Amino acid sequence: MNATAHEPDRAPVECVITVGEVEITDLYPYLRSVEVQMSRRAATTCTMIFDTFRNEDGEWLVEDQGPFVPWKKLNVEAHFADHTENVMTGYVREVKADHPPNMSASSVTVTGQDDSILLDREHVRKTWSTEREQMTDGRIATEIAQDKGLTAETDDGLENTSLEQDETYIEFLKKRAEANGFELFFRDEKLYFHTPRLDADPQPTILVYAGFSTNCLSFQTKFDGHKPDRVRIVRAADTGTDPEAEVFEPNLPLLGSTAVNSASTDLPSFEWSMNRPSGATRAEVDARAQAAANKNAWKIEATGELDGALYGHVLLTHETVEVDGVGSTLGGKYYADEVTHVFSLDGYRQRFKLLRNATGQQP
Numbered sequence: 084m085n086a087t088a089h090e091p092d093r094a095p096v097e098c099v100i101t102v103g104e105v106e107i108t109d110l111y112p113y114l115r116s117v118e119v120q121m122s123r124r125a126a127t128t129c130t131m132i133f134d135t136f137r138n139e140d141g142e143w144l145v146e147d148q149g150p151f152v153p154w155k156k157l158n159v160e161a162h163f164a165d166h167t168e169n170v171m172t173g174y175v176r177e178v179k180a181d182h183p184p185n186m187s188a189s190s191v192t193v194t195g196q197d198d199s200i201l202l203d204r205e206h207v208r209k210t211w212s213t214e215r216e217q218m219t220d221g222r223i224a225t226e227i228a229q230d231k232g233l234t235a236e237t238d239d240g241l242e243n244t245s246l247e248q249d250e251t252y253i254e255f256l257k258k259r260a261e262a263n264g265f266e267l268f269f270r271d272e273k274l275y276f277h278t279p280r281l282d283a284d285p286q287p288t289i290l291v292y293a294g295f296s297t298n299c300l301s302f303q304t305k306f307d308g309h310k311p312d313r314v315r316i317v318r319a320a321d322t323g324t325d326p327e328a329e330v331f332e333p334n335l336p337l338l339g340s341t342a343v344n345s346a347s348t349d350l351p352s353f354e355w356s357m358n359r360p361s362g363a364t365r366a367e368v369d370a371r372a373q374a375a376a377n378k379n380a381w382k383i384e385a386t387g388e389l390d391g392a393l394y395g396h397v398l399l400t401h402e403t404v405e406v407d408g409v410g411s412t413l414g415g416k417y418y419a420d421e422v423t424h425v426f427s428l429d430g431y432r433q434r435f436k437l438l439r440n441a442t443g444q445q446p
Contacts, residue, residue, distance in 0.1 A: 093392050094164035098426035100131070101158045102150045102175065110149060115190070117426040119159055119171050121400045123266065129159055129171050129195035135180070136189065143180075145191040151178045157195040161397050161424075161431065168397040170424055172271055173197040198269040201231045202252035212243035219243070220259045221276060227252050228274040238277040240265060241366055262367050264374025266401055279377075281336045281403060285416055287396045289389065291408035298393035300432075302406070304385045304413055311355040312344040314376040316368060318359060330354070331372040333380035338403065338416040339441030343382040355379075383439035385417060391424070391431030398422050398433050406437070415444045 098117050100107050115132040135145040142148065152175060159170040177194040212218040220240035228235035231252075240263040248255045260267035260276060268275050291299045314331045333342070345353050357375055359368050385406070389398060398404065400419045407414055417437035425432045 096392050096431040097162040099160040099162050103155045119424040121422045126199045127197040131193045133191045135191050151193045209248045212246040214244045224276040233274050235274045286404040288405040293408050300388045302387035307382050310379045310382050312353045314372045315356045316372045331376040333376045335377045337441040338439050340443035380440040381438040385437040389433040412442045
């Protein structure tokens with residue numbers, strides 16, 4: 084049916100998959116679904132499910148003729164009507180063939196992972212920083228990325244007087260990101276290791292109840308008031324015998340006009356104490372406490388689903404996005420925490436989880 088003069092152009096979104104830099108054109112007719120999961124706390128992964136069958140020579144379509152071999156380069160893109168955007172870059176991790184009693188139901192599931200998998204191949208024992216030769220965590224992350232053929236975007240982070248590694252690169256970097264309160268993720272062959280970027284330009288707007296311009300199929304919010312407003316650290320005094328306490332308030336930019344804390348109630352500030360990690364320097368303790376305060380400030384959580392064809396873009400984690408149509412209190416800028424991209428016979432859907440540390444519109 085042709086669209087009316089008032090309806091938006093809803094051209095279908097094509098999922099374009101390349102393996103080893105070759106598009107899998109011949110296998111598209113047998114592709115059931117593609118799901119790419121993005122999260123701020125885990126690697127980006129891809130799951131592709133194919134129908135498969137055996138020909139008269141005893142060869143199976145995907146297993147024997149297909150290009151899927153572990154460690155081959157993998158790229159997933161969304162092709163819109165007038166442009167293409169990348170969804171995931173990484174490598175084939177696992178190929179699983181399923182042959183049930185009914186041969187016609189046979190399938191092959193291919194799993195991929197982003198470039199973080201390159202940093203999970205070897206156990207490394209190394210001294211990175213000493214009192215004589217101190218290194219920042221940002222410089223260490225950059226050197227690791229370059230060693231694996233990746234570029235890097237990093238903040239300096241903590242300067243270490245003593246730092247040793249006894250694990251894989253990815254496990255080591257996860258710990259250093261936690262110590263600094265940094266984001267750690269991989270996208271388009273680049274390693275990102277820095278504080279959340281909340282001041283950058285937001286992604287295209289999510290539109291709820293916007294008539295023919297609507298691109299959001301569902302939208303729900305939850306306001307968790309049982310998260311502390313600040314974090315307290317108690318430590319031995321530099322002088323004297325009485326312990327000293329230091330309080331850390333959230334310091335990330337507000338994604339709205341009013342912070343979601345206890346200031347607007349008659350209750351005292353909601354405060355939790357945090358134990359000092361064993362062996363951590365004072366700078367690291369402060370960084371961890373600040374990160375905990377910032378994490379607890381995400382009191383508003385929104386979940387929902389986008390029609391990818393109407394949205395016209397790939398929604399990404401670790402970036403902000405505007406939401407319009409849910410009122411002056413809950414409308415405004417959010418931070419994308421999780422996004423699951425699904426390509427299937429039902430079209431292109433994007434399920435999301437967004438976070439917010441304020442209400443109201445930004446000035």
